[in-house]
Amino acid sequence: MTSVRNNLMPPGLVSNLEQVLLNKKKKCKDNEDDGDDGTSKQSNEEANESTEPSTSDSTENVDSSKPVVLVTNGDGIESPGLVYLVEALVREGLYNVHVCAPQSDKSVSGHSVTLRETIAVSSAEINGATAYEVSGTPVDCVSLALSGALFSWSKPLLVISGINRGSSCGHHMFYSGVVAGAREALICGVPSLSISLNWKKDESQESDFKDAVSVCLPLINAATRDIGKGIFPRSCLLNVEIPTSPLTNKGFKFTKQSMWRSTPNWQAVSANRYPAGHFMSNQQSLGLQLAQLGRDASAAGAARRLTTQKKSMVEIESVGAAGKSDTGRVKKYFRLEFLDKEQEDTDEDLDFRALENRFVSITPLPLHSHTESETLAAASEWISAALPGDTESSTQS
Secondary structure, eight states: OEEEEEESOOHHHHHHHHHHHHHHHHHHHHHHHHTTSSHHHHHHHHHHHHTSOOOSOTTOOOOTTSOEEEEEOSSOTTOHHHHHHHHHHHHHTSSEEEEEEESSOOTTOTTOOOOSSOOOEEEEEETTEEEEEESSOHHHHHHHHHHTSSSSOSOOSEEEEEEEESOOOTTHHHHOHHHHHHHHHHHTTOOEEEEEEOOOTTTOOTHHHHHHHHHHHHHHHHHHHHHHHTOSOOSEEEEEEEOSSGGGOOOEEEOBOOOOOOEEEEEEEOTTOOOTTOEEOSSOOHHHHHHTTGGGTTHHHHHHHHHTOTTOEEEEEEOOTTOOOOTTOOOOEEEEEEEOOOOOOOOTTBHHHHHHTTOEEEEEEESOGGGHHHHHHHHHHHHHHHSTTSEEOOOOO
16 A cells, blocks of 8 residues: 655646546546447547557658667756757758657666566657657666667667766766666667766856767767778777867867766755655655556656656655555665765876866777777777877877
């Protein structure tokens, strides 16, 4: 049994959900009133048709003369980094652009997947692209897109994950959802790029994402060209880090992954003061429960609005199947923040150091450590050839 306590739930969402319930009750009453006239049977059949499991989307328009490029990210499908990138790729006119991205922010989800839960997939509007939002992680999005269950294809030419808000240098790539999306593509045998913008509070602005797109487009076009020629490195993904104020960059630089990491800072939180956007549940999150209301109230959108309400929160308490109450148990609440710290490593060829020096850092990330030296050499050679005169390569140790 699950009880929900409303702590300042957004009035618009409350009204929306109440309308859903009223509509459901009205439909049930109308079906009962129809009796034997067959209308109820027809309505049930239509409802069953609308919820039947589907395979690939047969209505999508795919120009077979253009290669398919799949875009995902970690920040969510409505993030400006993804939207500006997709719009630019569409304007290029060279690709069939498809999008499969999380419906909400999953930027620190790492390489996590959703098991034993149903994820909701809804069509999304991005001009010129076939797009879907998914109530899952970036890895869920890429895995689903490449499975053949959602799209009519199962292997795009290239997967691009980004453009993410915030750096994924060093050990941050283990937490990073944007890197995980690209890594999942590589695991599935598809070349991939992860792209992040080094966002700085009180300095960066949304228009920087447009500039970041213009900076990385030559790299994307070079990658798609050389994948077709068979000369793009296939044993690694390329992690691209774009500096703050992208248009002031000093060029592309081939870099090595550093040991850089922000300091994790756990803070105890009072039991009656939860962090903004916090949800508690031993089962599914409220966002997922709302998403399952789906078609009746555009619940995916409602869930997104709820997660962005900084002054609202909902506590969900669950009682175990055996009927044991949580009463008497000690509960503590904590909130994690990452604090930047001064980096002592002075190696100019490391990713974070190149980024600080206003270079566009390109770091190859192989899946297997035993192939690392060969992978780095191949990636360095390709980058130098693909971006001649605009690249500074590091000397590999």
